[in-house]
Amino acid sequence: MSAPDIISLEPATGAEVWRGKPCDVDDVVARARRAWPAWAAQPLTTRMELMRRFANEVRKEADALARTIAREVGKPLWEAHNEVEAVIAKVEISIRAYAERTSQRKLDSALQGKMALRHKPHGVLVVLGPFNYPCHLPGAHIVPALIAGNVIVFKPSEKAPASGELLARCFQRAGVSAAVMQFAPGGPGEGQRLVAHDGIDGVLFTGSAPTGIAINRKLATRPDKIVALEMGGNNAMVMWDTPKLADAAALIVQSAFATAGQRCTAARRLIVKASLYDQIVPLVKSLADRIIVGAPFDEPAPFMGPVIDNAAADGLSESFLYLMSHGGKAIKHLQRPDGTLPFLSPAIIDTTAMASRPDVELFGPILQVIKVDDFDQAIAEANNTRFGLAASLIGGTPQEYNRFWANMRAGIVNWNRATVGPSHAAPMGGIGLSGNHRPTGYYAADYCAYPVTSGEMEQPRAVIGVGLKS
């Protein structure tokens, strides 16, 4: 019996965007293994040049790519264009990062003599992509991994194969063969089989914590495989004294509701100094009230689109009801105007009185507000999560920011900046359930190659100074 088709649907309309057969995992891996030696043997300059050509192909295809992303995952067209720009920018970032993080070096050691440090690729790497940035985030693994000399099996999210396929085509048009960067559509089943396959050398994953944990568990007995896990967050913003309350409200709304809250770095929890509560919360609410929720191509352009599908919208609605029925007080209700489509309004709920707040990532437009009395309590509350991706302090003095920075357990710690929109020109990743200490962004080079140290002399020269009979 043949496997069922992978079908992706447009969230805004329910129309079909893409349909196709899932990949044959054994074939895909065998093809990648055959392609690897020749790709790894290419001069580094050739691989870098091919990545620059890839960036040019993405530029040529920018409109088609942005339209496909917008249709397939529901984000507004302007935002899909930003994603395409990020794909392009990643190429030069990765070239610089490779040179800086994984360059060749000659070392002279008084004890060992001449030594060299060089890096080698791992081999066949599986890239598993999420739906929310279906081109930029897989690309953030793929480009540095190809530069380093690995070949790629790219399994896009089953919710965004059309975007992934267009991205793969840009690599091919640039001259990277379809065996070196393989497009391998499939769902979680194909993902599991790829992860478990003996023929792969590693997994570069961006997605949810439960999936990342499953991958980690699967590879627990395989220390020979590199595993980079970029997972979700339960990110906090701490609101402290500032005269600029309107700007603060805008940063909070941007952090909580951009991309309909479907960003790993989105603010999920707003922790507010009690004396500021009555000023800032109404400002945040009235700005959230003005948010236009609409389909990606609507005019005027919406701030945010639908969430990815009806199952996600159902889950978020249930989560909101759960918070309400366990002590949360709705400040702005989660509304779903049409029960057959996954458009949700931004929602705000005060969960201060909840006896225990679930420490889960609610991947959608729900912001929880928690009132605190002092700064120590604010930091403790912000750290009250097993995740550790992003945190921001809004307002506060430089001394308070220093304390915040020193005490926050997260890979991104900001001051008077949104939690969202981290730059890939810097390391990008988290700790706890957010990642396994292999950040992507500028540091992706680190997990795409391993260091080889070589002591090197042109002639043998051994010295045994002690412990020999004369």
Ligand code: NAD
């Ligand atoms: P997901 O975990 O559902 O799926 C991600 C990928 O893993 C998909 O390709 C999927 O098919 C595959 N997969 C699912 N189960 C698998 C399994 N058992 N074994 C192997 N592969 C499997 O994630 P999603 O819903 O597509 O993406 C949203 C999540 O991604 C959110 O949690 C978000 O926070 C996270 N994310 C993290 C970052 C980051 O940089 N840290 C960036 C973007 C998104």
